[in-house]
Amino acid sequence: MGTPLGDFIRARRDGIQPESLGLPAHGRRRSPGLRRSDLAARAGISVEYLTRMEQGRDRNPSIAVMNALADALSLAPEERDHLRYLAKITGGECSAHTRPAPPRRQVRPSVLETLRLLEPGIAMVTNRLGDVLAHTSGFASVTNGTGLLDSDVPNLTRYVFTDPRARTFFADWDDVADEQAFDLWLGPSVEHYEWFTTELVSAAGSDFTRRLHRHVIPRRGALRLHHPSGCELKLLRETLDLSSDAQQLVVFLPADERTARAVGQFRSQPYGRLRAIS
Structure with missing residues (x-):
């Protein structure tokens, strides 16, 4: 059985064409990408050691080995961060024999006050x-009629993968799905990640698991929405990490004049006040 770290290394190795690194193509191959022997040589490690990592039989590689693999794979800064994170959780992986409690849902009063100011x-x-x-009334106005906030405990990831309306609401659904799947790796804890993904797999199926194990670093461009009213919205996102709470404050800003006008119309309609969901 593999590990997230081994899956990521293998996926990146398979995605590299030898010619891009100045290596011979070695003729016809059974699988695409870079050979284990080539990657091991570039990283200065043995093929046997690389094989053990990819197969999950070595779970505690050193920082030096991780840096060497990142260099050998020509990883971008975001991919290097992800590699280090996967090495961390792989080394301390816990078994999910017991179901952990969900992550805490309380939002600090000062964060709620910040939302009110927005x-x-x-x-x-x-x-x-x-x-x-928690969300502002403006967020409710933009998502009204989409089903996202219909649940007593709304969850964007579950909505994206299990509610058919999400594929219409998000103009770039594939990109949004990649974002939500990737962010699960950065969840509040390994225990919560395992609890949530196990729950979601049965409902979301192979489309979710395929994205989860691809380890694709999302682009996070402008968010394009098909609002049920017929308006086309384009929103920029600014994210403030609340590290001590394992939470994020996300602000959405109109990216063009048409979106600004539509949002202004939504605001003129009653959607309630700031809502904290506990």
Whole structure:
């Protein structure tokens, strides 16, 4: 059985064409990408050691080995961060024989006050599992009629993968799905990640698991929405990490004049006040 670290290394190795690194193609091959022997040589490690890492039989590689692999794979800064994170959780992986409690949902009063100051703007507090913990009335106005906030405990990740309306609401659904799947790796804890993904796999199926194990660093461009009213919205996102709470404050800003006008119209309609979901 492999590990997230081994899956990531193998996926990146398979995605590299030898010619891009000045290496011979070695003729016809059974699988795409870079050979283990080539990657091991570039990283200065043995093929046997690389094989053990990819197969999950070595779970405690040194920082020096991680840096050497990152260099050998020509990883971008975001991919290097992800590699280090996977090495950390792989070394301390816990078994999910017992179901842990869900992550705490309380939002600090000072964060709620910040949300109030953002009214009537579009903002929410969430965590890496996708739980929507609090939101402004502006956020409710933009998501009204989409089903996202229909649940007593709304969760963006579950909505994206299990609610058919999400594929219409998000114009770039594939990109949003990649974002939500990737962010699960950065969840509040390994225990919470395992609890949530196990729960979601049965409902979301192979489309979710395939994205989860691809380890694709998301682009996070402008968010394009097909609002049920017929308006096309384009929003920029600014994210403030609340590290001590394992939460994030996300603010959405109109990216063009058409979106600004539409948002202004939504704000003129009653959608309630700031909501904290506990």
